[in-house]
Amino acid sequence: MYLQEVSDAIMCRAFPTTLKGPARIWFSRLTPNSIGTFKELSAQFVSHFIGGHRYKKSTACLMNIKQREDKSLRSYITRFNKEVLSIDKADDKILVAVFTNGLRKGKFLFSLYKNDPKTMSEVLYKATQYMNAEDALLA
Structure with missing residues (x-):
């Protein structure tokens, strides 16, 4: 042209x-x-x-992430956080709900329902406390 x-x-x-x-x-x-x-x-x-820019996904994509029976809480959090980075405008309340929904049944999930965290920061803080306690018991 x-x-x-x-x-x-x-x-x-x-x-x-x-x-x-x-x-x-x-x-x-x-x-x-x-x-x-x-x-x-x-x-x-x-x-x-330039640089192969990729479009962000919607939060609906997070609904597929589940904690597998053979996987640790730490690996689930790592996988979840990696996917969150690819989400466009993720709402904190939705992230908490989706994260909680993906957890397998157990003590940590029960503690989240019991304490009802409002933000992902609170959830991740509770998860860190829980993982540290588990590590201490194993040691």
């Missing part, structure tokens, strides 16, 4: 027809009339997708 000296307006209109998947989603979320030239559009596109 540059070789044919096509106008910016036409290049901007033709650009979205070449997009698929995440790139199309990114383009559809741009504020209308926020870009004046094709050069601006291409610069925003490159800066957004």
Whole structure:
């Protein structure tokens, strides 16, 4: 298009027809009339997708994380926290509910229901106390 000296307006209109998947989603979320030239559009596109940027998941993805019978609380927390990093705008109350829902039945889950923590920080603090107590008993 540059070789044919096509106008910016036409290049901007033709650009979205070449997009698929995440790139199309990114383009559809741009504020209308926020870009004046094709050069601006291409610069925003490159800066957004440079480095293999991935879209964030929803909190619904966390519902699949469960503490397996053969896995420790520590490994469940590690896996859960890793997934939370890929979530877009995670609400603390939802995180607490999903985390608690994924725990296997046992003393720690009972203690969470008994104390009813309101934030993930409280849950993780309680988990740390519980794991430290378990480690001390094993030692």
